[in-house]
Amino acid sequence: xxxxxxxxxxxxxxxxxxxxxxxxxxxxxxxxxxxxxxxxxxxxxxxxxxxxxxxxxxxxxxxxxxxxxxxxxxxxxxxxxxxxxxxxxxxxxxxxxxxxxxxxxxxxxxxxxxxxxxxxxxxxxxxxxxxxxxxxxxxxxxxxxxxxxxxxxxxxxxxxxxxxxxxxxxxxxxxxxxxxxxxxxxxxxxxxxxxxxxxxxxxxxxxxxxxxxxxxxxxxxxxxxxxxxxxxxxx
Numbered sequence: 001x002x003x004x005x006x007x008x009x010x011x012x013x014x015x016x017x018x019x020x021x022x023x024x025x026x027x028x029x030x031x032x033x034x035x036x037x038x039x040x041x042x043x044x045x046x047x048x049x050x051x052x053x054x055x056x057x058x059x060x061x062x063x064x065x066x067x068x069x070x071x072x073x074x075x076x077x078x079x080x081x082x083x084x085x086x087x088x089x090x091x092x093x094x095x096x097x098x099x100x101x102x103x104x105x106x107x108x109x110x111x112x113x114x115x116x117x118x119x120x121x122x123x124x125x126x127x128x129x130x131x132x133x134x135x136x137x138x139x140x141x142x143x144x145x146x147x148x149x150x151x152x153x154x155x156x157x158x159x160x161x162x163x164x165x166x167x168x169x170x171x172x173x174x175x176x177x178x179x180x181x182x183x184x185x186x187x188x189x190x191x192x193x194x195x196x197x198x199x200x201x202x203x204x205x206x207x208x209x210x211x212x213x214x215x216x217x218x219x220x221x222x223x224x225x226x227x228x229x230x231x232x233x234x235x
Contacts, residue, residue: 007028009025033064067230091209091210092208092214092227094207096221113142147160158175158176160193168203171206
């Protein structure tokens, strides 16, 4: 069973006459890009993924598909690896819950990025980044993003960028001008992110972070949900 949008679809997985879960995904035709963006399967994970993959292969030939899931979901991981998917990302899933959060004062050296000062973000985020959301794509869709940089003097040294809505936000990444984690800058940036998210009504904030960033997140009250893995394959 399916509920379709212009560039998205929500599927229900039915097993032996009972609904056992759901999976949602979206696609970007001009980039031949497809990503699973949510799902929960109670029983029959392998069968659900097999049916989904058959559907996607028939409909989206030539696209690259990205499947993300908890690292603890070994049934899904085994299935993806058996079907030729490569693991392209491993991260830690941390979430922040805003219910009892009182914003702290932001450091003066933190700057919100808009189109007039976007060059500061470009100075920190690698121009040669092979991620889908590179500088040009973020700039083109900047109204949908929150971007902050941390300055030392007049020079930007670190950045964080995130997006979301309806109470839920996700940090897509952090970047450092010299390529090396600067924990003091990261703490200042995350503090600004939390304050702004609280101001605009966020309920949850998620970050799939690297292992070396975990200490800063825990210091600010993020909770570890588990490991996250991302698999990709051309359809």
